[in-house]
Amino acid sequence: MSASAWLTRQWLRRGPVARLLWPLHALTKGLLTLRRIAYQRGWKVTRTLPVPVIVVGNRVVGGAGKTPTVLALVRHLRAQGWQPGVLSRGYGRHGGSPQPIVLDANTEEGLDARQVGDECWLIWRHTAAPMGIASRRYDAGQVLLKAHPEIDILVCDDGLQHWALGRQVEIVVFDERGQGNGWLLPAGLLREPIDSAPGPGCEQPPLVLYNAAKPSTRQSGHMALRALAPLQTWEDWWSGSPPPSQGPRVPEVLRQTTPAQLWAVAGIAQPQRFFKPLKHLGLHFTPCPQPDHDRLDPLPWPDTVRHVVLTEKDAVKLSPERLKQQRPQTQVWVAALDFQPDKAFWQALDQRLDHLHAQAGGASVLQGAAPM
Incomplete structure (x- = not known):
């Protein structure tokens, strides 16, 4: 058994190893609370882009299905008449520029998976949606929107805990592990408490999507069917x-x-x-x-x-x-993975986007026409 597999097993139960690490859970919880207070009081700044941002993320460490969700989301938004772009930090990229990168048809030839990250390259190859890549997603969004002013909505791959970027909709993905033992890293799986309030700019609770055979937490959510193609x-x-x-x-x-x-x-x-x-x-x-x-x-x-x-x-x-x-x-x-969120998930998402458009009066937060 690999070290990562062994550690994941410890995070799924409140055994001796997890209990030994519990004081660090308490410390992480306190630091997260102080960080949220800092954003709420303006000591740390949240910046908002001029188009709606949908953040797709995990409450837990490790892959829970963010990338398949982003792929399905981009396809759905296009089918509804939106022109989406994608933001990412480009996790795992090597030797890349510290400056924001735009990945699109004009730059593709000079880039590869090593420079932008394997997940970014996969999203691009599947969707051809223009991407902005930078550790600070706001910077990535600014550069991307300048290069592609036709974009009227942004999908942020990961970034649930990246409070420097405002967002209008959050999607939280869980897999079979659920919340694990319910404790924060490094005593458990959680990056933040399971019942965390929405991030800055998000007025409604997150949409929860289960990338599993059945719900794995007590939170109300939607199911996604997955199978190998x-x-x-x-x-x-x-x-x-x-x-x-x-x-x-x-x-x-x-x-x-x-x-x-x-x-x-x-x-x-x-x-x-x-x-x-x-x-x-x-x-x-x-x-x-x-x-x-x-x-x-x-x-x-x-x-x-x-x-x-x-x-x-x-x-x-x-x-x-x-x-x-x-x-x-x-x-x-x-x-390849065939990943299909249920119909109720898309209905719930579209209702939130319609609500955003009604609030904005067709301007400011939304640039361009409403989805058809």
């Missing part, structure tokens, strides 16, 4: 081809491959969430968990392996040239 070759995925809509979900050649010749690689916060559905599809493979946001440099599977299955988050770090040079004998496959 049919596997496709890395080459087809890289070219932008959608997963096959007909035929088997798993190619027969993979069902007949032994674990020594079929590896599954997952550089995500919870690798078992990738390995488990692959097993349910009937695959027999060698699991290869990697640290979250791992650069896959060098490639973690031997050059003798015939087939490798990757998450999309890992697939964006590769290139045709790199695969041809380093693993010419390996066929790489991609297992």
Whole structure:
């Protein structure tokens, strides 16, 4: 068991390790309270962008489903007539400029997943929504809106605790872990108390979305259905081809491959969430968990392996040239995630956006026409 998996187990219960760390939970809670007071009294400044901001985030540490939620959100907003942009801190990027980066059709050629972060690159490849990337999301938003004045709404990937940026809507995503043992880091999973008040500028409680088979906390929320899409070759995925809509979900050649010749690689916060559905599809493979946001440099599977299955988050770090040079004998496959929030979630979100537009009178907070 990896160190991160062991620590996650401690955070799910109030055992000896968690109890030993409880004083740090109390300290974290006190620091968070002081920080919120500092923003409320103006000692720390919250800045607001001229278009609505939807923040998608976690109360807990580790991946709970933010990126799939952002992808689904951008698609939905477009279908409703909005022109969304995306903000991100670009977590995991290496050697990047400290200045805000705009990722769009004009800059794509000079950037890659290493420079902007794997999640940003994945969001861009899926949606082609212009992105602003910076540790201070307000700066990213300013630069992005200057480059793309047509944007009339922003989706912030993560940033629930980034109170320097005002927001109008918050979406909190939980997975099967729920709130863990209910304590704050480092004694538990929580980044902030489960019942935290909305962030600056947000007048209504967050929308809660469960990326799980059933609600994992006592908070009222909505469900999302998730499943692995049919596997496709890395080459087809890289070219932008959608997963096959007909035929088997798993190619027969993979069902007949032994674990020594079929590896599954997952550089995500919870690798078992990738390995488990692959097993349910009937695959027999060698699991290869990697640290979250791992650069896959060098490639973690031997050059003798015939087939490798990757998450999309890992697939964006590769290139045709790199695969041809380093693993010419390996066929790489991609297992995309099919993520669908329920209809009630979209209705609740649209009601809040309609309310914002009514408040703004079609101006100021919203630039441009109301969604159709």
